[in-house]
Amino acid sequence: MKRQLLFLSVVMLAACGRTFEQRTSKYAEVGPVSDNRAAVLDINEGVGRWGYVDGAGRLAVECRYAGAGKFSDGLAAVQEIEGLWGYIDTAGRTVVAPQYTVAGEFDGGMAWVQAGGERWGRIDNTGKVVIPCLYTEIGEPDQRGWMRVRRDGKWGCLRETGEVAVPCAYDRIGEPNAYGLIPVTNEGKHGFLDSDGREALPCFFSYISEFKDGYARTNYGGSMALRDEPYGGQWGLIDTLGRETIPCRYYDLAAPGEGLAAFRLEQFGNYGYVDVKGNVAISPRFAVARPFSNGVAVVSYNNVNFGLVDRNGSEISSFRYKRIGKFNDGLAPFNTDLYGMNFQGMEPRCGYIDTEGREVLPAKWDDAAEFSEMRAAVMRFGIDSEDFYDARWGYIATNGQLVVPFKYHEAYPFSCGLARVFVKGLGYGYIDRKGEEVVPCKYQEAEDFHDFRARVKQYDRVLIIDDKGRIVNDEGA
Numbered sequence: 001m002k003r004q005l006l007f008l009s010v011v012m013l014a015a016c017g018r019t020f021e022q023r024t025s026k027y028a029e030v031g032p033v034s035d036n037r038a039a040v041l042d043i044n045e046g047v048g049r050w051g052y053v054d055g056a057g058r059l060a061v062e063c064r065y066a067g068a069g070k071f072s073d074g075l076a077a078v079q080e081i082e083g084l085w086g087y088i089d090t091a092g093r094t095v096v097a098p099q100y101t102v103a104g105e106f107d108g109g110m111a112w113v114q115a116g117g118e119r120w121g122r123i124d125n126t127g128k129v130v131i132p133c134l135y136t137e138i139g140e141p142d143q144r145g146w147m148r149v150r151r152d153g154k155w156g157c158l159r160e161t162g163e164v165a166v167p168c169a170y171d172r173i174g175e176p177n178a179y180g181l182i183p184v185t186n187e188g189k190h191g192f193l194d195s196d197g198r199e200a201l202p203c204f205f206s207y208i209s210e211f212k213d214g215y216a217r218t219n220y221g222g223s224m225a226l227r228d229e230p231y232g233g234q235w236g237l238i239d240t241l242g243r244e245t246i247p248c249r250y251y252d253l254a255a256p257g258e259g260l261a262a263f264r265l266e267q268f269g270n271y272g273y274v275d276v277k278g279n280v281a282i283s284p285r286f287a288v289a290r291p292f293s294n295g296v297a298v299v300s301y302n303n304v305n306f307g308l309v310d311r312n313g314s315e316i317s318s319f320r321y322k323r324i325g326k327f328n329d330g331l332a333p334f335n336t337d338l339y340g341m342n343f344q345g346m347e348p349r350c351g352y353i354d355t356e357g358r359e360v361l362p363a364k365w366d367d368a369a370e371f372s373e374m375r376a377a378v379m380r381f382g383i384d385s386e387d388f389y390d391a392r393w394g395y396i397a398t399n400g401q402l403v404v405p406f407k408y409h410e411a412y413p414f415s416c417g418l419a420r421v422f423v424k425g426l427g428y429g430y431i432d433r434k435g436e437e438v439v440p441c442k443y444q445e446a447e448d449f450h451d452f453r454a455r456v457k458q459y460d461r462v463l464i465i466d467d468k469g470r471i472v473n474d475e476g477a
Contacts, residue, residue, distance in 0.1 A: 023057025035071035037061070037090050050078070052092070061092035069105060073125055077103035077111075087111075087127070096127035112138070122162065131162040148173055157197060166197040179211060179240040192242045200242030206230050212255045214240050215276055220248040237261065237276060246278040257291025260311065273297070273313075282313035294327045294355045308357050317357030325370050329398055330354055331361070333368035333376070350378070352400075361400040366391070369413065374398055375433055377411035377419070395419070395435065404435035416449040416467055428456065430469070439469035 024030045024040060028048065031039035036055045041048050042063040051063030052071075067079030075087045075095055086098035087106075102114035109125045114133065121133035131138075137150040138158075146157045146165050156168035166173065166182075173193075174183035181200060182193040191203035207219040207230045216238050222230025235253035237246035246253070252264040252271075260273045260281055272284035273292075288300040296308045296316065307319035323335035337349040350368035352361035367379035375395045383392040383406045393411035395404035410422035418430040418438060429441035430449070445457035452467045455475075464473035 018057070020055070020057040024053055027053075031068075031070060035074055035076075035090055037071045037076070039068040039070065039076070052076070052090075060090070061088065069103070073106040073109060075106050075111075075125055077105070085113075095125075096123065100133075131158060135168075142175075166193060170203070177211065181240065181242060183208070194242065201238060201244070205248070206233055208238070209255070211240060213257075215245070215256050217253055217255060218244070218248055235263075237278075239276070245276055246274065254289075254291060257293055257297070258295070258311075260292050260297075262286075262289035262291070262297075271299075281311065282309070285313075294330065296327070296355050298324045298332075308353070308355075317353060321353075324353065325368075327355060329371040329374055331371055331376075331398060333370060334359070334363075335368075336363055348380075352376070361396075369411070371398065372413035372415070372419075373417065373433065375403065375414050375419070377413070378402075379411075380406050393421075403433070404431060412448060416452045418449050418454075418467055420446050420448055420454075430454070438467070439465065 024038070026042075027040040028043045029041035033055050037052045037060060038055075039050055040053050040063065041050055049063040050065040050068035051059060052061035052068065054060045065078040066081050066083070067085070069077035071090060074089055077085050078088050079085045080098045082098070084098040085100045085103035086094060087096035087103065089095050100113040100115045101118075104112040106125055110122055110130065111125075112120060112122055114120050116133050118136060119133045120135050120138050121129060122131035124130055135149040135151050139148040141147050141160055145160045147160065149156055149158050149168065151168040154168040155170050155173045156164065157166035157173065159165050170184045170186045172185040176182050176195065180195040182195075182197075184191050184193055184203060186203040188206070189203040190205045190208045191199065192201040192208075194200040205218045205220055206222045207224065209217040209229075218236045218238055219230045219233045220236070222233025224230050234248040235250045236244060236248035237253065237256070238244050250263045251266055251269070254262040256276055259275055261276070262271045263274050263284075264271050265284065270284040271286045271289035272280060273282040273289065275281050286299040286301060287303040288306070290298040292311065296310055298306055299309050300306045301319070304322070305319045306321045306324045307315060308317040308324070310316050320336065321334045322337055323333075325333040331352040331354055333350060334353050335350050348364045348366055350365045351359055351363035352368065354360045365378040366381050369377040374397060377393050378396050379391050379393045381391055382388045384390040391409070392406040393408045394402055394406040395411065397403050407423070408421040409424050412420040414433065418432060420428055421431055421441065422428050423441045426441040428443040428446035429437055430439040432438050443456040443458050447455045449467060453464055453472065456463050456465055462475040463471050464475065466472050
């Protein structure tokens with residue numbers, strides 16, 4: 001009798017000492033352990049059924065399901081033989097009856113489910129429907145907790161609670177802009193929603209531009225075929241609240257500059273200026289009218305000779321210029337002759353004018369760019385004695401002093417304290433405002449700095465460098 005009891009004790013100890021792997025070795029598949037449960041597949045006479053074992057490998061839920069998901073938040077999705085999915089708890093009790101064609105894992109007490117012809121919804125861990133299965137697409141929550149959803153081909157937005165924030169009535173819903181307005185499109189027309197999802201501007205316009213200085217241009221009736229902006233139609237203006245401050249009534253309307261916008265009533269008419277409320281500030285009389293900057297605007301009566309006018313339309317400069325660039329740092333480059341090949345012996349044609357119409361820096365360069373960070377690139381022919389037409393660029397300060405010699409074949413604006421330059425035979429590099437080469441000219445391609453980073457290319461490899469020339473990222477070939 002004692003020998004028999006000893007034998008039984010040895011057998012029981014051996015059984016208790018079996019590992020999880022040993023206990024589950026008989027199953028065709030074993031899933032990961034979660035909530036002290038692992039899905040297992042048992043194949044009997046060629047028929048596979050899923051169940052669950054506990055963390056020690058002992059059978060906890062009978063193998064009777066056609067499919068079984070991982071436990072999460074104490075629940076697991078299981079598929080009945082008939083094909084529908086529901087949820088059970090760790091004891092195998094049904095918590096959500098089989099009714100879904102797809103059932104996801106629970107996360108934070110919620111799970112995505114699909115039913116009724118590939119339509120998605122969401123339930124909580126009691127089976128309560130939070131979002132009904134009505135949507136063919138549901139996006140991830142954004143910073144506001146809103147999810148873009150699609151129903152019957154139209155887009156809307158839901159809050160994470162399932163509450164409708166925006167009805168599914170739009171062909172497209174964009175991201176909120178800097179002013180909190182949400183761009184929407186319906187049947188080819190554009191409008192805006194406010195931050196609460198209400199229509200701030202109905203979908204009425206053929207086009208709405210990006211906002212600039214608090215205003216966006218609108219167009220009604222124009223054609224967008226093969227164009228970034230519509231051709232034809234009529235133009236107007238809206239503010240950041242979606243209010244139409246200027247109805248669409250102009251053949252052309254530019255973006256406002258310092259509160260005034262150039263307008264044209266007819267296709268071949270002259271330009272004038274209106275304020276952002278649509279009041280005429282300068283009557284139409286210009287062939288060219290550019291945006292106001294620093295209190296002045298560059299205009300032309302004949303599209304050949306250019307000069308400056310103030311906000312009242314009064315001329316404040318000569319109109320002998322063939323070009324006047326943009327004002328930066330209080331100065332704008334001018335050109336006294338048309339662009340074209342320069343010849344030896346010709347007088348330099350480019351200088352700088354201030355906002356009062358004075359030629360502060362007289363014409364003494366063959367080409368001149370706008371100022372940036374108190375520096376401007378200027379060009380001269382004849383620096384190379386062997387090749388008069390080998391143009392060389394340098395940089396001047398706002399007083400006209402040459403601070404970077406004429407040594408570069410290309411020169412670009414300053415950004416983040418550095419300017420991109422190019423030397424034939426060497427490549428692109430970067431100089432600081434004193435003209436010192438912070439990054440040697442060695443790159444085959446290069447871009448200007450943004451946020452103190454620049455993309456360059458060397459030997460077919462694209463690199464990101466910082467403002468010291470150090471490689472911070474290698475994007476490869």
